Amino acid sequence: MAWLIAIVSVVVFLVVLVLVAGRVAFQMTLTRPKEKKPSLNKKENNEAQRQNEIYTQIGDVGRAWFAAQNPQEVEIMAHDGLILRGHYLPAAQPSNKLVVFSHGYTANGQREFSAFFRWYHEQGFHIVAPDQRCHGRSDGKYIGFSALEWMDILNWADEFAQRIGEDAQVVLHGMSMGAATVMNCNAHNPPAYIKCVVADCGFSNGFNMMWVSAQRDLGMPKIAKPVLWASAFWYKLHTGKSLKRDADPLGKAAKFARPTLFVCGADDPFVPCYMTEQCHAAATCEKDIFLVPDAHHVMAYYLDKEGYEAKMSNWFKQWIKGEVLAK
Numbered sequence: 001m002a003w004l005i006a007i008v009s010v011v012v013f014l015v016v017l018v019l020v021a022g023r024v025a026f027q028m029t030l031t032r033p034k035e036k037k038p039s040l041n042k043k044e045n046n047e048a049q050r051q052n053e054i055y056t057q058i059g060d061v062g063r064a065w066f067a068a069q070n071p072q073e074v075e076i077m078a079h080d081g082l083i084l085r086g087h088y089l090p091a092a093q094p095s096n097k098l099v100v101f102s103h104g105y106t107a108n109g110q111r112e113f114s115a116f117f118r119w120y121h122e123q124g125f126h127i128v129a130p131d132q133r134c135h136g137r138s139d140g141k142y143i144g145f146s147a148l149e150w151m152d153i154l155n156w157a158d159e160f161a162q163r164i165g166e167d168a169q170v171v172l173h174g175m176s177m178g179a180a181t182v183m184n185c186n187a188h189n190p191p192a193y194i195k196c197v198v199a200d201c202g203f204s205n206g207f208n209m210m211w212v213s214a215q216r217d218l219g220m221p222k223i224a225k226p227v228l229w230a231s232a233f234w235y236k237l238h239t240g241k242s243l244k245r246d247a248d249p250l251g252k253a254a255k256f257a258r259p260t261l262f263v264c265g266a267d268d269p270f271v272p273c274y275m276t277e278q279c280h281a282a283a284t285c286e287k288d289i290f291l292v293p294d295a296h297h298v299m300a301y302y303l304d305k306e307g308y309e310a311k312m313s314n315w316f317k318q319w320i321k322g323e324v325l326a327k
């Protein structure tokens with residue numbers, strides 16, 4: 001009998017240990033991040049440093065331009081009562097075109113898309129740059145890793161499409177976790193005014209993304225995978241969502257309803273480029289893909305601005321009708 005008690009005690013101890021470790025991992029990765037954004041390009045070499053410097057320099061210019069336009073501070077209420085905040089910049093001329101940005105993990109609306117603001121504005125778009133829940137100025141304690149955020153982005157789109165009127169034509173443009181978010185939007189019967197989606201360096205599945213990160217950044221061996229299962233348990237407990245099934249753009253790719261432009265840096269060290277390629281291959285909607293050689297995470301636009309803009313221009317010409325003046 002003593003041996004049975006010993007075995008049970010060891011099992012209980014291991015289960016408790018895994019749950020505690022999973023809780024720590026959950027707190028570190030899926031709750032409100034610290035203000036300072038860590039580098040998402042883990043390659044410690046000269047090229048990584050060069051690309052980070054480009055990101056900072058171009059981003060600073062973009063944020064300065066955006067601030068000079070005096071964007072409006074705006075907010076909406078999420079489906080679960082959280083107050084979400086962001087910025088809205090109306091088009092310079094009457095327009096029915098709107099872009100809703102969806103930023104990535106630990107970023108915010110202005111930081112992630114600062115390089116894009118001026119280009120979209122010059123193309124006649126109204127701009128909505130939200131801070132995702134649990135990021136920036138928005139409320140929230142838990143990061144949904146795209147499983148909650150997709151509902152928020154559709155709410156942002158609906159709020160400002162209504163302001164434009166019945167002829168609104170909306171583009172959803174997401175980056176990193178934000179790309180997974182807009183792919184999830186695309187899989188949940190998006191309204192007709194959403195005309196197309198741009199998904200830049202999105203992950204294919206939230207659970208798999210966390211496992212890839214744990215192995216790469218922490219050297220976590222396969223035997224430690226139960227810690228990630230435990231983290232997913234805490235995530236489910238606090239959000240009501242499954243990290244495997246609800247944060248799963250790849251598994252939902254067959255349901256994508258709107259034309260989707262997939263983008264990725266071919267040398268992305270954070271979200272492997274193969275994840276973008278998997279989602280592109282699995283999508284049954286109208287689709288295209290744009291890969292930028294040597295680009296690291298979120299760096300495709302920064303390293304090939306002309307190519308990226310040309311790709312978007314051609315893409316939008318296919319799916320957005322000639323501009324109709326807003327009523």
